[in-house]
């Protein structure tokens with residue numbers, strides 16, 4: 001029952017935010033804060049700025065991981081590709097759940113666009129050449145969790 005409620009609320013939130021998202025197609029980082037005052041205006045990052053560097057810094061427990069999850073959820077809804085290095089291993093279930101939600105919402109199969117690499121998996125190991133060059137002008141977005 002608890003799970004059903006959680007899934008229902010997630011689905012509802014997903015529908016509300018994806019509707020807003022389609023309108024702007026910008027990344028929403030939350031409310032703006034000016035001189036310590038929370039404004040009722042969102043801090044939006046354009047698609048051009050999104051491909052530049054963005055650092056999320058904060059003390060323990062201040063919401064860094066939550067913000068990254070929110071960003072990932074928005075990217076999934078918008079159909080954008082990204083790489084997520086889940087060093088703590090706790091973001092993967094969330095991301096997979098969001099992909100499943102998006103599949104259900106859009107009625108499409110996203111399995112061809114999703115690659116999960118688990119270096120600790122004894123049965124499946126992969127090699128990645130990080131120096132392998134792609135097109136020189138290709139924009140590449142990646143998220144690191146610290």
Ligand SMILES: Nc1ncnc2c1ncn2[C@@H]1O[C@H](COP(=O)(O)OP(=O)(O)OP(=O)(O)O)[C@@H](O)[C@H]1O
Nearest residue numbers: 030057058059060061062063064065066067068146
């Ligand atoms: N905007 C928010 N409003 C209220 N609570 C929040 C918000 N963002 C995060 N939290 C809550 O704060 C707690 C810590 O969040 P989170 O784990 O994202 O922080 P963190 O900076 O990644 O912590 P750590 O440094 O330990 O990894 C969680 O319980 C989370 O649900």
Ligand SMILES: [Mg+2]
Nearest residue numbers: 064065066146
């Ligand atoms: Mg964290």
